[in-house]
Amino acid sequence: MNSSTHSRIANGRAALLSQSAKATDALSMFAEASSHLRRLLPYDAAVWRVTDPVTGMMTAPIRAENLDEDGCAVYWESELFTENVNLFRDLARSTVPVAGLHESTGDLPARSTLYHSFMKPRGLHDELRAVLRVGGRPQGHISLFRATGRAAFDGDEMKLISSLLAPLAKQLRSFAEPAPQEVTESPHGPGLLLFSAEGQLLSANDDALGYLDSLPDGPAIATAQGLRVPAWVLATAMKARAVAQERDRGQARARVRTRTGHWLVCHASCLRDADGRLGSSAVVLEPAKSSEIVPLIVDAYELTDRETEVTQYIARGLPTGEIAAQLHLSPHTVRDHIKAIFEKVGVSSRGELVGKLFTEYYSPLAEKGMTRFRTG
Known part of the structure; x- marks a missing residue:
């Protein structure tokens, strides 16, 4: 890297962090960071996600660029049930929580099930993924994609991303600071959604429908009932099944704010049929307690x-x-x-x-x- 390029990147990085620090919420921070990052490190598609810092589960808000929402379930099915390359849960504990698919597979991306099921059908050739982490806790995920025909992400680009993670994670963490509002009684009891082993919504109670109406807009899965279930809710159900199958570990639990600013907790468990086999997954939405x-x-x-x-x-x-x-x-x-x-x-x-x-x-x-x- 020559001195001119080094200076351009250093100035661009400083501008990215300066503008992102002025953001008042996660979504605007993602927008600022992506706008500046794209000038320093070209990419064709991206997903910026907030995660629950305690469980590492994906939650809202999410910013997606140049990707269809139909692939959400495919992406997380690969992550939870079949993938063995650059898992977010492993990156979250890694010394450097950044990895490129080509770099990790020795330029053999076909070793990845994610490449076959999600990337290749969408004309994508490489993924750089990173965990926004500070104080040992994941605050968010970044997935950057390059299309077929572009060069894979290189070591210098991964170093640039690595240098951004802690300050951006710290900014994300700050958005949890509260401004108190009047305490109100929730109009709903626990909301229950039941998903099949294949991830299809089987049923939902009326309280769940009320909560779904209050959730932030975002990528959603269309259901036979005519409902749109947020992708992160489905991912919570999938996580519960993966844990029950001992393919994953941790908690199928995430916290999220409604559009009115109240906190909900979403948690899931995998049920067993009468014969003892794993059956449906139950997802519960309910008001989060102070604890x-x-x-x-x-x-x-x-x-x-x-x-x-x-x-x-x-x-x-x-x-x-x-x-x-x-x-x-x-x-x-x-x-x-x-x-x-x-x-x-x-x-x-x-x-x-x-x-x-x-x-x-x-x-x-x-x-x-x-x-x-x-x-x-």
Whole structure:
């Protein structure tokens, strides 16, 4: 790489991070980052996803560029049941969470089932995938694709992507910071959707229909019932089946905000028929309790493990002396932790802290779940 090219890339990277840092929500951040990245590292299609930082599951919002939504189920079926190259779950724990398909297969992409089932039918020849990770937790995924006839992603391009991951992940993490809104009673009980082993929607209760109407727009799967089920909901059902079959591990669980800003949790399990064989997968949508959301909020404020412990004791109403005894610290040290917590969260009292972190619902983000684009 000559000095002119190096300077152009360095300036472009700085501009990408500067503009992305001004974004107020995940979707606009994805748009800014993609617009600048495409000038530095050409690609023909892309998907930018938010993930649940605790479970690593895909959730909303998602930005897809030059891809049809019909391939969502194909992509995740390959990821969960057949693929053995560059799995997101492995990348999330990798020292460098970036990989190219050609680079990983020794320029033999046909070794990948994803290549056969998803990429080749769409005229795509290489994929660069990365995990947006900070503090050891995945905040999002990036998939960049190049069409047949283009050169594969090279080492310098993967290094460029790697240098962007932590700052972009940190920005994504910040979007979980809440602005409290009035707590309201959910009009629905638990929503239940039942999927066949093949991923077809079999049935859904009325509460599930209500929740589906409240979810952010995004890639969706058409069903025989005339419903459009978000791709990430189907992916949660598929994850539960993969775990039951011992093809995958972890939790089939993800948190998402509705269009009105309330948090839902989506979790799934694979049922067994009377003969003991794996049968349908049940997906439940229901309001998320504070205990589901607080880890995301605490992470967004960049509290340390010790500060998180102190915050939990504050929420329980313990005075400084008792917190010190519980943590085997001096009262002075606990007061220092409390001061640091107040500064990070932007509060001035214990009551404000508890109210800001432990409320059930938070104000809506200014985003739709996904926007689909065509680029030149």
